[in-house]
Amino acid sequence: MLPHGLPLQPEPIITARELSKVYPVAIKDPGIIGTLRHFFRRTYRYIPAVQSMSFQIQPGEVVGFLGPNGAGKTTTLKMLTGLIHPSGGTLQVVGHTPYRRDPAFLQQITLVMGQKQQLLWDLPAMDSLRINAAVYEIPEKDFQERVGELTQLLSLEGKLTQPMRKLSLGERMKAELLAALLHRPKILFLDEPTLGLDVNAQASVRQFLRDYNRRYGATILLTSHYMADITALCERVLVINTGQLIYDGGLEELLERFAPYREVKLELAQACPLAQLQTYGEVQAARDPMLTEGCEVRLWVERQTLTQTVARLLAELPVLDLTVTDLPIEEVIGRVFQGGILTPTDSPQDR
Numbered sequence: 001m002l003p004h005g006l007p008l009q010p011e012p013i014i015t016a017r018e019l020s021k022v023y024p025v026a027i028k029d030p031g032i033i034g035t036l037r038h039f040f041r042r043t044y045r046y047i048p049a050v051q052s053m054s055f056q057i058q059p060g061e062v063v064g065f066l067g068p069n070g071a072g073k074t075t076t077l078k079m080l081t082g083l084i085h086p087s088g089g090t091l092q093v094v095g096h097t098p099y100r101r102d103p104a105f106l107q108q109i110t111l112v113m114g115q116k117q118q119l120l121w122d123l124p125a126m127d128s129l130r131i132n133a134a135v136y137e138i139p140e141k142d143f144q145e146r147v148g149e150l151t152q153l154l155s156l157e158g159k160l161t162q163p164m165r166k167l168s169l170g171e172r173m174k175a176e177l178l179a180a181l182l183h184r185p186k187i188l189f190l191d192e193p194t195l196g197l198d199v200n201a202q203a204s205v206r207q208f209l210r211d212y213n214r215r216y217g218a219t220i221l222l223t224s225h226y227m228a229d230i231t232a233l234c235e236r237v238l239v240i241n242t243g244q245l246i247y248d249g250g251l252e253e254l255l256e257r258f259a260p261y262r263e264v265k266l267e268l269a270q271a272c273p274l275a276q277l278q279t280y281g282e283v284q285a286a287r288d289p290m291l292t293e294g295c296e297v298r299l300w301v302e303r304q305t306l307t308q309t310v311a312r313l314l315a316e317l318p319v320l321d322l323t324v325t326d327l328p329i330e331e332v333i334g335r336v337f338q339g340g341i342l343t344p345t346d347s348p349q350d351r
């Protein structure tokens with residue numbers, strides 16, 4: 001505790017300052033002349049994948065990385081884990097500079113990529129786990145204990161002795177997680193950990209990650225295109241667009257600030273002209289092909305005027321049924337990406 005009674009703020013486990021990555025890509029003109037020219041004198045185009053990104057993460061946090069395709073999420077994870085060298089800025093992860101790849105650093109982190117496997121396809125997972133145990137110098141007793149515990153947490157009983165190719169996609173992903181956690185890392189970097197899994201398998205991976213975070217206080221940084229992963233696991237999100245950090249803060253706050261609408265679903269006794277519907281709110285005609293001849297309408301109405309608008313709808317239109325719901329989270333995030341609603345400094349920390 002500090003002298004004035006405030007709890008001591010722990011040291012951040014990750015600190016990125018002005019982090020950048022530019023990929024040089026060689027340009028080759030088509031044809032034999034282009035090939036020859038390319039051979040003797042290369043010209044490059046530079047892709048700014050990550051631009052001047054600064055953030056800190058505290059031990060035990062679960063943080064979601066959100067962004068559309070090509071935003072720079074994987075590039076950031078690769079820099080955080082030391083797989084690639086930043087082009088600019090500084091980075092400290094558990095007190096280390098990642099790209100030096102010190103063994104003491106590697107002992108404390110793990111990276112799981114949903115589209116890449118580390119366990120060998122034709123071998124039972126247990127054989128690969130033994131190799132990992134040797135690499136990380138895990139004593140036999142600890143190995144047995146950890147495999148037992150993780151097997152139970154992941155419901156993988158009886159699966160580790162079968163060749164990987166005989167396991168389901170979900171079981172393979174869980175075995176990958178088990179292998180990635182055998183050395184008890186303090187930070188988990190997860191790139192699309194539920195990619196391609198069915199809803200049940202996704203839910204069980206999520207549940208596992210939540211339990212693991214609580215049990216060991218592990219810090220988790222994850223990217224996912226499934227919003228359910230983010231809402232179930234992350235209180236805080238970093239939103240990246242075209243390599244820039246455009247939001248750093250609470251997920252709830254992001255939704256509150258950038259979804260100032262609610263969806264009003266109407267069933268009308270008879271069709272109503274579009275022009276009139278537009279006086280009540282934003283008509284989601286694209287989502288309702290029946291709009292022109294049918295009687296079902298979806299409107300996005302500003303929260304502030306919701307009560308008056310609903311009263312007007314009921315008074316002025318032949319309403320059979322009316323429901324009000326929050327916008328689906330995917331819609332909100334999609335709007336944040338598309339609309340440039342945020343600017344690079346528009347995050348709660350800056351206000």
Ligand SMILES: Nc1ncnc2c1ncn2[C@@H]1O[C@H](COP(=O)(O)OP(=O)(O)OP(=O)(O)O)[C@@H](O)[C@H]1O
Pocket residue numbers: 023024025047048049067068069070071072073074075076
């Ligand atoms: N090795 C590379 N060489 C050149 N450009 C690259 C390389 N890797 C990524 N890029 C480019 O950098 C940008 C960021 O890519 P990155 O893979 O980090 O995005 P992402 O947010 O993870 O996307 P996704 O959600 O599709 O996985 C993209 O424009 C991509 O084409």
